[in-house]
Amino acid sequence: MNKNYRKTENRAQFSLFIDHLDQHISDVNPVRAIDAYIDTLNFDQLAVDVYKPSSSLRGQPAYNPADLLRLYLYGYLNGIRSSRKLEKECRRNIELMWLIKHQRPSYKTIANFRKDHHKLLIQVNRDFVLLCKQLDLVGGELIAIDGSFFHGNASKQSILTKNRLTQQLKAIEQKVQDYHAMLDALDNEESEEGSLDNIKLDELTTKQANLNQMLKELAQSGNGQLSRTDPDARLLFKRGAKIAGYNIQAAVDDRHHLIIASDVTNDGNDQKQLYPMSKRSKETLGVDKLTVLADAGYYETANLHFCTESQITPYVPIPNKSASIKKQNRFTRDHFQYNATNNHYICPEGKSLIPSSSLTIKHNKKQQLYISHSKDCKNCFKKDQCLAKDTTRRKLYRNEYEFAIDEHKRRMERQGEGKMKLRGAIVEHPFGTLKMKAGWQHFLVRGFKKVRGEWSLMNLAYNFTRVLNILGIKGFKAYCQ
Template sequence: MTNRPFKTGESREQASLLPPRVEDYVEPNNPVRAIESYVCALDLAKLGFRHADRGAEAMGQPPYDPGDLLKLYLYGYINQIRSSRRLEREASRNLELIWLLRNLRPGYRTIANFRKENWAALKAVNRGFVLLVRELGLVGGSVVAIDGSFFHGDASKTSIFTRKRLAEQIARLDLEIEAYGRSIEDNDAAEANEPKKDRADGPGAGSGGDAGDIGAKVSALMAKRSRAEADLARLEASGETQLSVTDPDARLLVKNGQAVAGYNVQSAVDDKHKLIVASEVVNASSDVGQLHAMAKAAKDALEAEALQALADEGYYSSLELKACEDDGITAYVPVPEGNGRLEKQGRFSLKEFSYDPAGNAYRCPAGELLRPMEGRWQNASGRTEIRYASSTKTCGACQLKARCLSPKASRRTIGRWEHEDVLERHRARMQGSRELMRRRSGIVEHPFGTIKCRAGYRHFLVRGFDKVRGEWSLMALCYNLTRVLNILGFEGFIAAVVKALTSRKRPFGAVMNVLQRTLEPFWAQIVPSLSVRLS
């Protein structure tokens, strides 16, 4: 036996009589087989993928199967590979991808276009996976936590303009143009005072070259000013507050002093296994106005009769709470404390007044009644209110007048929302919700933490609402898929896919096709037993 200092590999030049199969390089329980089984079980044409319903009789160069490109993207997003150029390289050198795509090597443009063109189908796949996990009993269906997180868009902060910023830019350009205009006038005056020179002195004589440079700079500034004026006019005509010249839908989002040029991703997460059951991408900094839409989307996805929705203080809105209650959703949102303006002035706030539902009146700290006024009023937030007022004579003689009325007021007036009972029930609910609110952050922050910190996905690679929503659907789908694989295990996931296929009455051949392409190493053992169970 020859002694060797190290283990040696096989010669790259050695020919093999029986070369190893690509199948042998992918172990039987490799997660890539789960991707294969899941995509094979999808009805891609029904989901809306381009070319999915193309027949063999179609003319022209055949395109790539959308199923293969979907597998490529699922593998990439699960393994932190999102760039179309990187996916192109990995398809040529990554054995798992070579197995998954059967040695197909699509170009980066084909890969990128698939993500851009099939954004609606990607959203449909994500929704379909939520239905699958619901069928498998992996969601509780009674409690969801809702939150939002900022993601950077494919735009810089400097490419997003507000009306104020555009007005400041125009004023700054005016000053620069004026300064260059004075410079041209000074040059002209200097040339007029100099003694005339013979034209034969040469083309470089005088300062005409400098004047030409200044004129070119002024022309460039004028063009820039015209573009800024056009952007300002377009912004005012649209009624929007911001304008992005790179990504038309990206916005400058500000929270806690930090600004991000991008999007606000909203998600609703089920409490049982922290799976994302509903999500949406918006471009508003504030979460106010998102509670009902997200809770309703989660309720529809879970097909729940009743649902508890947990959210943080940023979602508090009386109109949203009313909408949730009308749709059978019990919302738990901390009540903001407010700025305490009246308390700082030493005056009684609204909480010092008690409402008497029987008499439809408020009782002040001095024991006097504030009775309803005629008519209805609409406040700044759009709520319709009933106003309650005290007696001017009573307030004038009250010993607590200084602590109740402003210096110019002669009586105290209180506004009560016409659906104030909704807020009263919500406040009563929140008294015993400490444990629920403690659970909220542990539920909803898990997916965002995993996607942002483990996967490193803090930004989008595409532009525009449609494409961004398609890419987010890929992120959410890959998070859920990885989570379900960790919960069920490989064989459990494959069994779940087969069960879903049979429950939806898919043909027996389709079920066999999924098993054959994913569990080939165990084919001889699985087919007989499965045939007996399905016959």
């Protein structure tokens, strides 16, 4: 059956018209924006660890780091992170052929660039944030902070805890005892089985020594976990889920949802991150004052105080630590009023709780203990609503940063609800985009230095995409040129 199909060209046919690669890349292709931006970078100033072409006559010259950075930025923008896949794309992808000018680096060269030049990647990411500031794409007044767990290049089984090591050691010790008992029973018999049991006993003894060495290393490190695969990855827990990886912190500006500061940690929670991330953001933006929004996981009194001292206004939900007392129909701390003039607390019945002689350390913080008079409590008809079981006096602790806490509480009562709705709209977008759209939920490298370098590539790719969507490719190119 004859049908009229579109005519095709002969692959072996010579063409009378000579074209060049640039003709196949349109003016609005993103690779032109990548090329224009990389051309603005001064690699000598960005990082001292960027390799220079060898002056030796032996071997081939090194690849230009600018070209390898072009390759990686293109890869991360298009969801291609594997060095082997990037090597393959260099040989068949016309956009990459144009971008890196027909160069074909091996996968090893590509992988080594990401592994060895983490400082450069971090500084390029920071340079792009400063470029966004010059383009007036950053508000610089309000940011939102959040953290998210990313899988590391390590399995959960490769990360050992004290409990896991202790259990394994007990099991080995029991097996060693069993083999000793067996060998004692076969002591007077010369058999091949006895020699095999001796070999097994030696293997168990070696495993026992290795486990004891790991326990010793764990104790010396001061950490609760030890990883033989990735020394910096940790077991992280959230909402019943457990992963082996890192806790990524990001500060997002409210104007265009650009990530203006970030960090890679291995902490299991965000309590210690409020002030460091706020300070880092403030320094990057170069502003005198900053408003910061974060969820309840960032609530920590010392961090609130340090933020206030640095002209950073935080909005963080206050955890309800009095819920158990309230369920017992007892007076919570909120029922007691502080008298700053006389430095004492006044109970609901008008009696005083006076400070003890010195500060005490509670939960690694300096706190002042305030105690009621036992006579006042004994004669009070509301003591059942106030005192815990088997106690004769009420005690309250006042944190050394209580003034910052009180100020923060008043601020949250006035504007907290609206600020928290705004927080979710600002900071949830980047992590959702990175994880769900780009599919970046794990790292390919190991160790803090390398992971921070790869995260900088992820961060750069996210911000780059946002800027191109806002300004357009031609607009961004015009600024770079």
